Amino acid sequence: MTGPFTTNLYGCGEREGNQIMKLPKTGTWLRMLASAQPNRAARRAGAPPSGWGALARSVSRFGLVYSGLYCATNPQIVSSLLGGGLGNQRAAAETWSKLCAMPTVRKWVAGRVFNTTVDDRFEGGDNRYAWVGQFCSLAAAAGITPVWAALDRRQTSYHTVRPWIQTAVRFSLAAQMFYYGAAKAVPLQFQTPLSRLVEPLGNFSPMDLLWAQTGHSKPYQILLGCAEIAGGLLLLSPRTATAGALLSSAELAQVLLLNLTFDVPVKLHTSHLLLLSLALLAPEAGRLTTFFLSDKEIHLPARPQLFGSTRANQIATAVQVVAGLGLLAVQLRSDWQLWKKMGGGQAKPPLYGIWQVDEFTVGGEHRPPLTDDEQRWRRVVFDLNNVMSVQRMDDSLESYITMPDRTRGSITLLKMTDPTWNATLTVQRQAGNQLTLEGNIDGDKLQLQLHRLDHEKFTLNDRGFHWVQENSSLR
Structure with missing residues (x-):
């Protein structure tokens, strides 16, 4: 039976009377998903938004592909979305990120394009692996964008998928603000080794100086940390997302400046987080400029919604907030446990402190404290996490991992740079703050007499806070 065709709600052809349908092609489905009718909330607010220009569409496509590749291949972002931590979640995040990062491709590009080699190690830093990965992502985005444009050339805007993309970006950025904010709020990120008190300032790297200043x-x-967490909390709800993006962008700009000026190897990642926050602010750029730089009245357009009904959007917002709070709670709990186990909350070892070497004997020969004696020790610092640092007469420091054996009254030293090296020292505590160390190191029999210094008496720790100051303490 034949009859005139009509078009149903889904764009499918159907005959009047017997409802014989013709399924659309795949490209038609994709265009319908990207250009669906405005939801009821948008229709109540007025006419649907107009189409985008060619440049805006190209930039949006490129940005979506590149940011998606970056977020999917960055273990820090994936780990923070899983709740952070150093256990199974971290391992799962690294496995997923390495799978998406295609290390074989990176190694091939590194060798053929940059004439260098890279391993598959990613520490969230600025190493060659990360930089080659960003080049691959840029190249992939540059290649995918024109193909997308050709397949979707009839599409004039992406107003329907825009809120979904913004939600993904908001959550990724919020998770990272929680990740870094919780590490400071606990506090865990900036820990200052005890040896910093006796190390000459000129020996500090710029990053050492930043860590010591902030950790003090x-x-x-x-x-x-609380400021970074506040930025993440504001990002959870669409209503406060602009304020969250403003606060996060200000914080990330400061962090990026510190990373650039103190040579912290997280410049690449911080730059991307700042770009994500600016991408969230881009649609509001005109209104923000008017708000800050003029006294004109600001008219707020209808906020793009995920769903067509108010009830569904309210539920979606509640789910986002609850999920975000859950991520924050898990991150804080993980960092708190880590702080108690490896940070300032752990119990201090019995030998914790700075020990001054009074007598130093090598093979039975007494060595006076001469500054040109490269072998003699000046101080020994026992720190948290079973770390022992030896300061020589030229003020250089060498750190060891210690394995104490309290039953034998000895400690085994391991070098961080040489896993095959080890040495054993016997420990004898005397009355007061006196200590004797004996043992063989690199074929030499050493005997040391030490006394413990009160590190709380150092000016940096003893200065304290003063509301009233007759003179500045700046020297």
């Missing part, structure tokens, strides 16, 4: 003031570090 725990209230300052905690407030920095």
Whole structure:
């Protein structure tokens, strides 16, 4: 039976009377998903938004592909979306990121394009593996964008998928703000080794100086973390997302400046997080400029919604907030446990402190404290996490991992740079703060007499806070 064709709601052809349908092609389905009718909330607000220009569409396509590749291959982002931590979640994030990062492709590009070699190690830093990966992502995005444009050339805007993309970006950025904010709020990120008190300032790297400065003031570090957490919390709800993006972009700009000026190897990742926050602010750029730079009235357009009904959007917002709070809670709990196990909350070892070497004997020969004696020790620092640092007469420091054996009264030293090296020292505690160390190191029999210094008496620790100051303490 034949009859005139009509078009149903889904764009499918059907005959009047017997409802014989003709399924659309795959390209038609994709175009319908990307250009669905505005939801009821948008229709109540007025006419649907107009189409985008060719440049805006190209930039949006490129940005979506590149940011998607970056977020999917970055273990820090994947780990933070799983709740952070160092256990199975971290391992799963690294496995997934390595799978998506295609290390074989990176190694091939590194050798053929940059004439260098890379391994499959990613530490969230600025190593060659990360830089080659970003080149691959840029090249992939540059190649996919024109193909997408050709297949979707009839599409004039992406208003329907825009809120979904913004939600993914908001959550990825919020998870990272929680990740870094919780590490400061606990506080865990900036820990200052005890050996910093006796190391000459000129021997500090710029990153050492930044870590020592921030780690010295725990209230300052905690407030920095709370500010980053606040930015993440504001990003959870669409209603407060603009404020969250503003706060996050300001914080990330400061972090990027510190990373650039103190040579912290997270410049690449921080730059991408800042770009994500600016991408969230881009649709609001005109209104923000008007708000800050003029006294004109601002008209807010209808906010793009995920679903067609108000009830569904309210539920979606609640789910986003609850899920975000869950991520924050898991991250805080993980960092708190880590702080108690490996940070400032752990129990201090019995030998914790800075020990001054009074007598130093090598093979029975007494060695006076001469500054040109490269073998003599000046101080021994026993720190947290079973770390022992030896300061020589030229003020250089060498660190060891210690394995104490309390039943035998000895400690085994392991070098961080040489896993095959080891040495054993016997420990004898005397009355007061006196200590004797004996043992063989690199074929030499050493005997040391030491006394413990009160590190709380150092000016940096003893200065304290003063509301009233007659003179500046700046020297």
